[in-house]
Amino acid sequence: MSKKITLTIDGREITAPEGEKLLWVALDNDIYIPNLCAVKEIDPPQASCRLCFVEVEGYREPVTACNLAVTEGMVVKTRSPAVDRLVKTAFELLLSDHRLKCSECPKNRSCELQKIAKERRLKLRLTRFRPLVKDLPIDDSPDTFAFDPTRCVLCGRCVWEDHEVAGVGAIGFSRRGIDRRVTTFGDTSLADSPCIECGFCVEVCPVGALSFKE
Amino acid sequence: MGQASTELYEKIKAAATEKITALKQKPVVLVGMATCGKAAGAEKVREAFKKEIESHGLEAQVIDVGCMGHCYAEPLAIIAKPGHTPLCYGYVDEELAKRLVIDFLVNDDPCYEFAMVALETNDVFPTFSDFPRGVYEQKMILEHCGFIDPEDIDHYIDKDGYAALAKILTLEPEEVLEEVKSANLRGRGGAGFPAGTKWEACRKQKEPVKYVICNGDEGDPGAFMDRSILESNPHQVIEGLIISAYAIGATEGYFYIRAEYPQAIRTIRTALEQAREKGFLGKSILGSDFDFEIKVFQGSGAFVCGEGSALVSSMEGKMGIPRPRPPRLTTSGFRGKPTVVNNVKTFCYVPLIMKNGADWFKSTGTPGSPGTAVFTLVGKITNSGLVEVPMGTTLRQLIYDVGEGIPDEKEFKAVQIGGPSGGCLPESALDVPIDFDSLEEAGAMMGSGGLVVLNEDDCMVGIARYFLEFVQKESCGKCTFCRLGTKHMLEILNDITQGKEKDLASLDLLRELAEDIKAGSLCNLGKTAPNPVLTTLRYFWDEYIVHITEGRCPALMCKDLIVYYIAPELCSKLCNVCVGSCPTEAIYTREDGLKAIDQEKCVKCDNCLKTCPPQYNAVIKLSPPEMLKEKEGGSAK
Ligand SMILES: Cc1cc2nc3c(=O)[nH]c(=O)nc-3n(C[C@H](O)[C@H](O)[C@H](O)COP(=O)(O)O)c2cc1C
Ligand code: SF4
Numbered sequence: 001m002s003k004k005i006t007l008t009i010d011g012r013e014i015t016a017p018e019g020e021k022l023l024w025v026a027l028d029n030d031i032y033i034p035n036l037c038a039v040k041e042i043d044p045p046q047a048s049c050r051l052c053f054v055e056v057e058g059y060r061e062p063v064t065a066c067n068l069a070v071t072e073g074m075v076v077k078t079r080s081p082a083v084d085r086l087v088k089t090a091f092e093l094l095l096s097d098h099r100l101k102c103s104e105c106p107k108n109r110s111c112e113l114q115k116i117a118k119e120r121r122l123k124l125r126l127t128r129f130r131p132l133v134k135d136l137p138i139d140d141s142p143d144t145f146a147f148d149p150t151r152c153v154l155c156g157r158c159v160w161e162d163h164e165v166a167g168v169g170a171i172g173f174s175r176r177g178i179d180r181r182v183t184t185f186g187d188t189s190l191a192d193s194p195c196i197e198c199g200f201c202v203e204v205c206p207v208g209a210l211s212f213k214e
Numbered sequence: 215m216g217q218a219s220t221e222l223y224e225k226i227k228a229a230a231t232e233k234i235t236a237l238k239q240k241p242v243v244l245v246g247m248a249t250c251g252k253a254a255g256a257e258k259v260r261e262a263f264k265k266e267i268e269s270h271g272l273e274a275q276v277i278d279v280g281c282m283g284h285c286y287a288e289p290l291a292i293i294a295k296p297g298h299t300p301l302c303y304g305y306v307d308e309e310l311a312k313r314l315v316i317d318f319l320v321n322d323d324p325c326y327e328f329a330m331v332a333l334e335t336n337d338v339f340p341t342f343s344d345f346p347r348g349v350y351e352q353k354m355i356l357e358h359c360g361f362i363d364p365e366d367i368d369h370y371i372d373k374d375g376y377a378a379l380a381k382i383l384t385l386e387p388e389e390v391l392e393e394v395k396s397a398n399l400r401g402r403g404g405a406g407f408p409a410g411t412k413w414e415a416c417r418k419q420k421e422p423v424k425y426v427i428c429n430g431d432e433g434d435p436g437a438f439m440d441r442s443i444l445e446s447n448p449h450q451v452i453e454g455l456i457i458s459a460y461a462i463g464a465t466e467g468y469f470y471i472r473a474e475y476p477q478a479i480r481t482i483r484t485a486l487e488q489a490r491e492k493g494f495l496g497k498s499i500l501g502s503d504f505d506f507e508i509k510v511f512q513g514s515g516a517f518v519c520g521e522g523s524a525l526v527s528s529m530e531g532k533m534g535i536p537r538p539r540p541p542r543l544t545t546s547g548f549r550g551k552p553t554v555v556n557n558v559k560t561f562c563y564v565p566l567i568m569k570n571g572a573d574w575f576k577s578t579g580t581p582g583s584p585g586t587a588v589f590t591l592v593g594k595i596t597n598s599g600l601v602e603v604p605m606g607t608t609l610r611q612l613i614y615d616v617g618e619g620i621p622d623e624k625e626f627k628a629v630q631i632g633g634p635s636g637g638c639l640p641e642s643a644l645d646v647p648i649d650f651d652s653l654e655e656a657g658a659m660m661g662s663g664g665l666v667v668l669n670e671d672d673c674m675v676g677i678a679r680y681f682l683e684f685v686q687k688e689s690c691g692k693c694t695f696c697r698l699g700t701k702h703m704l705e706i707l708n709d710i711t712q713g714k715e716k717d718l719a720s721l722d723l724l725r726e727l728a729e730d731i732k733a734g735s736l737c738n739l740g741k742t743a744p745n746p747v748l749t750t751l752r753y754f755w756d757e758y759i760v761h762i763t764e765g766r767c768p769a770l771m772c773k774d775l776i777v778y779y780i781a782p783e784l785c786s787k788l789c790n791v792c793v794g795s796c797p798t799e800a801i802y803t804r805e806d807g808l809k810a811i812d813q814e815k816c817v818k819c820d821n822c823l824k825t826c827p828p829q830y831n832a833v834i835k836l837s838p839p840e841m842l843k844e845k846e847g848g849s850a851k
Contacts, residue, residue, distance in 0.1 A: 047538035180691030
């Protein structure tokens with residue numbers, strides 16, 4: 001498996017195990033590519049947040065780095081006008097569905113959205129779109145944490161932790177289209193679900209949707 | 215050992231032919247009983263035929279057949295009486311059925327006045343090829359649809375059905391693969407990916423367990439060609455599936471058919487049973503060492519489940535949600551095994567290609583897109599229905615010659631082609647040849663073959679909004695661009711069609727978003743969703759502008775931008791029909807006896823306009839609504 005290959009990212013020559021996904025190769029080498037839904041163990045990757053676009057020589061259009069396996073001689077650029085345009089739109093779209101009150105948010109300063117904004121010089125407010133934020137109640141029924149669906153970016157990391165790491169199965173994606181969200185089975189409160197409050201989900205939440213109390 | 219299959223087949227064929235020949239010695243009535251026929255009342259017609267035949271003690275058979283493609287004239291019946299040319303009758307009702315039995319079957323009068331077309335060349339009555347539609351139509355995969363009994367495998371065998379299977383069993387799988395590759399058969403489910411290339415990628419996988427799946431999800435609103443084929447000639451699809459399995463080295467096959475198609479599911483199940491009995495399916499097919507089984511899976515119905523990876527995921531019992539590629543399904547598909555997913559129509563071509571050769575196939579159509587294209591022609595078109603034309607036929611020929619143009623002396627405006635995420639092409643694009651690449655270049659796509667004709671009464675902004683709303687609702691919601699982007703686009707379009715958008719910059723945002731959704735979405739639903747908007751922006755820009763700057767809908771279709779008005783100079787004081795037709799009592803009689811509309815109460819249901827007698831045509835629509843002031847001011851003087 002671990003045959004080594006060499007590729008170039010932003011002009012830097014990098015060796016990596018053949019077949020490893022480009023996103024992880026870049027991140028492991030301190031080259032930042034925006035991402036929210038990436039979990040190394042999920043195979044095939046979800047590829048749902050659409051933030052990790054890069055340019056790869058030989059591809060006409062930007063491609064997502066999370067599901068592209070690196071190959072010998074691959075030449076990658078993490079920035080280009082086309083990449084920046086897609087990332088900007090995806091980012092703004094996510095913000096349009098996200099309750100944007102950073103000062104009131106438990107994750108203020110440790111939020112992935114803020115990190116992306118800083119790295120890519122994007123604004124943390126809506127410039128082109130109107131807000132679509134839904135009127136959903138916060139579920140603070142667990143003793144140790146709370147879930148605010150209006151801050152959720154649907155990255156699915158919590159669902160993965162719950163299913164595959166904790167092995168509980170308390171939460172999952174429900175509904176379709178614009179109504180897609182993370183809920184318990186049957187839409188009960190977390191306290192009424194099989195949730196054991198292990199807190200794994202809270203630890204992986206990149207934004208302020210899941211947060212420990214206090 | 216290989217030759218054994220052809221010998222076995224010859225025996226089966228001889229028995230079938232004998233049976234069908236015997237059948238033809240007596241009169242036969244074929245009634246179109248596909249879903250389209252049934253919807254038009256074919257069941258009653260069939261019973262009327264049966265009853266009348268019985269009451270006269272005739273030795274005539276009534277057989278259910280599928281769809282011939284002339285859906286506008288359903289119910290359809292074909293009568294074949296020895297000594298006469300077989301004739302097809304359209305718009306048959308119980309009355310006509312009785313009459314045909316008495317006049318034609320009992321006596322010898324074929325009732326030409328009711329006949330639509332003859333099925334064999336003769337001196338008296340025209341055949342399909344004598345009509346303009348027949349000149350352009352070339353039936354490859356629809357050839358037998360509507361003419362054979364889908365419930366009886368012998369009808370198909372009599373038409374050389376399964377001969378291709380018997381033949382390929384004497385070849386090496388690689389030879390079959392080469393033939394399909396050399397035919398350049400492109401997938402008919404939308405994207406036009408070469409089937410041979412896909413099969414080869416799957417065949418190359420070392421994994422011994424491989425699957426082949428027939429995609430019969432057909433979620434496009436208004437499209438029904440796959441259903442029609444499954445109901446009318448199931449064995450052609452099954453034979454194609456078996457041959458592909460042989461070429462790929464697949465061990466098991468599936469039909470994925472949406473649960474809303476119960477008749478198609480039943481027909482396929484019966485057909486599979488019969489194919490098994492004849493030895494075309496199961497262990498040692500036709501005496502060879504090739505084993506293959508096919509099962510039926512009922513789809514859950516969501517539009518996105520037609521997307522290959524979502525389809526596979528829903529078959530595994532998971533949510534029908536697309537996943538990113540790579541890996542391709544041919545590497546890791548159903549249950550993680552190499553899998554080929556092809557459309558119903560794609561499989562249909564396979565037996566024909568194997569029987570007649572790749573060169574025969576390539577002699578029809580264009581070099582880049584050989585073969586034929588199957589369309590459901592609907593909308594503002596004279597002859598709606600299922601048509602099959604050679605690739606390369608122009609849209610103009612399809613609409614004006616095959617479909618016989620736009621009814622009611624209305625003017626053509628656009629053709630929406632490729633399903634809900636296809637594009638809208640204007641008059642100036644009508645000479646575009648129908649093939650995968652030309653359509654894509656024009657901003658539309660072949661899609662799965664839905665074709666909606668639009669006329670002067672259709673508002674292109676409204677149409678774009680309509681299709682976008684469909685895909686927005688059908689988005690699975692997994693990825694950012696499609697889930698949120700289509701919603702924002704829809705909001706902009708809602709504002710434009712409701713007169714709330716006054717800023718032309720919204721059109722730039724609409725286009726930017728459309729382009730980004732196209733480039734950034736995870737699956738083809740999102741990647742193609744903006745097509746109706748992008749093509750209408752490209753070809754019908756003026757209509758958008760007028761909506762925004764003048765608050766006017768030129769087609770008078772956007773409800774919020776029109777008002778209904780009764781022109782005093784046209785209204786007859788003596789007539790009252792409009793008053794009665796209005797559900798909200800918005801119409802009142804003025805002091806001078808003329809009718810007028812209370813705009814506060816009017817819900818714009820269009821009833822008064824429809825019911826106002828044609829000699830007056832006094833109800834008119836005004837856009838923008840401000841025109842009302844002018845009119846009323848004028849008439850008061
Ligand atoms: C949203 C969506 C819906 C689709 N629906 C269908 C369908 O109903 N039938 C179909 O054959 N292909 C459908 N496709 C295309 C399939 O993904 C796949 O390309 C096709 O079945 C492959 O067969 P082909 O190569 O024979 O066309 C759909 C694709 C998308 C993105
Ligand atoms: S493009 Fe739409 S339908 Fe396809 S995965 Fe994304 S959200 Fe789902």
